[in-house]
Amino acid sequence: MTSKFLTIDHEKQQRILNAAIKEFAQKGYANASTNEIVKEAGISKGLLFHYFKNKKELYLYLYNHFVNVLKNEFFGEINLQDRDIFVRLKAVTMLKSQLIKKHPDVFNFMMSAYQESSVEVKSELDQRHRELLQTSYGTVFDNIDTEKFKKDIDITRAINIISWTLEGFSNQAMERERLAKHSQADFTYDFSEADVYIEQLKVLFYK
Numbered sequence: 001m002t003s004k005f006l007t008i009d010h011e012k013q014q015r016i017l018n019a020a021i022k023e024f025a026q027k028g029y030a031n032a033s034t035n036e037i038v039k040e041a042g043i044s045k046g047l048l049f050h051y052f053k054n055k056k057e058l059y060l061y062l063y064n065h066f067v068n069v070l071k072n073e074f075f076g077e078i079n080l081q082d083r084d085i086f087v088r089l090k091a092v093t094m095l096k097s098q099l100i101k102k103h104p105d106v107f108n109f110m111m112s113a114y115q116e117s118s119v120e121v122k123s124e125l126d127q128r129h130r131e132l133l134q135t136s137y138g139t140v141f142d143n144i145d146t147e148k149f150k151k152d153i154d155i156t157r158a159i160n161i162i163s164w165t166l167e168g169f170s171n172q173a174m175e176r177e178r179l180a181k182h183s184q185a186d187f188t189y190d191f192s193e194a195d196v197y198i199e200q201l202k203v204l205f206y207k
Contacts, residue, residue, distance in 0.1 A: 002061050005051035015041045016048070020062055021109040029059055029118040056120055063113050063125065066106050067132060073099060075139065083145035085159075086202045089166070092140060093191045093198075137163050148206050158205045169197055 005013065019040035023032045034055055038045045052058040078095055082088060100107045116125055141163070146155050173190040 002052060002057065005061075008051075012041075012043070016043065016051070017062065017065070018105070020058060021066070021105055024059060024062065025105065025109040025112045028112060029055075029116050029121050032059075034058075059121055060124060062109065063128065066110060067128070070099060070103070070106065070110070071132075071136070074136075078140075080139070080142070083143060084148060085141065085144040085162070086198055086206075088140055088144070089162075089198050090195065093194050097188075097191050133167065150205060150207050153205055162201055162205070165197060165201065166194070169194060 005016075016037070019037045022040065023037050027033070032055070034045060034048060037058075038048050041048075048058070052061060074095060077098075078088075078091060080088065082091075113125055114129060116122055141159055144159075149155055149158060169190075176190075
């Protein structure tokens with residue numbers, strides 16, 4: 001069904017996508033109204049369901065689409081030439097900050113999707129989120145310089161601890177933003193604090 005959406009002109013696609021992410025980000029999946037989406041996009045409801053068979057298909061299309069947009073931009077910009085894992089992680093936090101400023105509405109939508117509790121979409125979102133983490137961390141941690149680790153360190157376990165720590169920190173930051181109910185996600189403090197964690201991990205694992 002979504003193949004029909006890809007055949008329409010880019011301007012109309014963007015109107016629909018922008019209207020949809022705004023509605024879903026503000027109200028969550030269950031409370032989002034397709035009536036509001038079509039009103040904002042300037043199209044009929046029948047036309048929306050010509051492109052997407054139901055709200056769930058639209059929502060999951062949005063999630064997949066914007067994950068791909070962010071991944072392409074992220075891995076198109078990130079420099080993986082330096083094999084120091086902590087240099088890479090600092091570059092990751094800086095680039096994330098830049099992307100949030102560039103695409104605030106997209107990040108608000110992705111944050112709401114990450115916290116979505118509706119049983120209609122939660123299991124699929126959780127699975128896709130796990131896959132995203134695996135592929136992203138797999139790329140960031142690929143071909144790192146293992147000679148910098150302390151001699152008695154189990155490197156595989158060290159990498160697991162590093163990734164689990166940063167993922168847990170990210171989860172806390174997202175929950176804090178959710179509870180604060182800001183209209184725009186602001187992770188300025190969190191990115192600064194992430195640097196402190198990175199430095200502590202570096203002391204723990206490096207020679």
